[in-house]
Amino acid sequence: MKEKLSYLNVRWYLKYPLSYRNLEEMMAERGIQVDHTTIMRWVHQYSPEIETRIRRHLKPTNDSWRVDKTYINVKGEWKYLYRAVDSDGDTIDFMLSTKRDRKAAKRFFKKALGSNHNQMPRIITVDKNASDPIAIDELKNEKKLSKNIEIRQVKYLNNIVEQDPRSIKRIIVSMLGFQFFHSASKTLKGIEAMNMVKNGQINNLNYSGLDEVKYINQLFEIVL
Numbered sequence: 223m224k225e226k227l228s229y230l231n232v233r234w235y236l237k238y239p240l241s242y243r244n245l246e247e248m249m250a251e252r253g254i255q256v257d258h259t260t261i262m263r264w265v266h267q268y269s270p271e272i273e274t275r276i277r278r279h280l281k282p283t284n285d286s287w288r289v290d291k292t293y294i295n296v297k298g299e300w301k302y303l304y305r306a307v308d309s310d311g312d313t314i315d316f317m318l319s320t321k322r323d324r325k326a327a328k329r330f331f332k333k334a335l336g337s338n339h340n341q342m343p344r345i346i347t348v349d350k351n352a353s354d355p356i357a358i359d360e361l362k363n364e365k366k367l368s369k370n371i372e373i374r375q376v377k378y379l380n381n382i383v384e385q386d387p388r389s390i391k392r393i394i395v396s397m398l399g400f401q402f403f404h405s406a407s408k409t410l411k412g413i414e415a416m417n418m419v420k421n422g423q424i425n426n427l428n429y430s431g432l433d434e435v436k437y438i439n440q441l442f443e444i445v446l
Contacts, residue, residue: 228264233438235265236412239396266405269412275441276415279424280339283308287343289354291322296400304330312423314340316414318407327357335366347374389417
């Protein structure tokens with residue numbers, strides 16, 4: 223019972239704009255007493271595991287990458303959420319970083335290249351930040367990226383990835399900010415993972431709310 227309850231609360235928190243106290247009240251209305259701090263611990267524990275497990279089932283993305291960054295508030299300071307989607311809007315990868323520089327960009331591209339559902343990009347569209355092309359050139363020289371990859375810095379072509387974080391931000395607003403970088407990183411992994419499920423990126427899953435519930439339960443071998 224406890225296991226089912228924990229995954230239910232985690233899934234709701236990562237998918238809907240709810241606070242920990244919202245979930246505590248929702249459980250209380252069902253006659254279940256769960257402290258909001260317990261729900262927080264569940265989220266921090268299971269969010270990275272959800273992301274790890276769904277990666278095994280992701281559909282392949284295409285070879286046109288769109289890369290952007292969005293701001294995330296962590297204890298009153300702005301951090302950077304690197305994100306990449308393909309030309310169909312499917313998530314390629316994401317990474318929370320304390321900085322927005324060459325090293326961070328290079329680390330993000332290497333992370334995306336290491337994900338099994340991605341292929342070597344043919345084109346990478348980036349924003350006007352100068353660090354991205356430098357990082358890409360370094361990866362070309364290290365033979366981690368093909369020399370033939372085209373780099374584009376055309377703002378309107380990045381509309382897909384610039385608008386995509388809205389669904390992520392909608393969830394984050396209810397959280398009233400993060401207190402620690404590591405907990406922000408863990409929680410964002412779960413939010414991004416649930417967003418990929420919602421966007422239909424899972425193999426052999428015809429998306430509906432019920433199918434999603436069954437899929438998450440199957441990931442963790444929960445028997446209903």
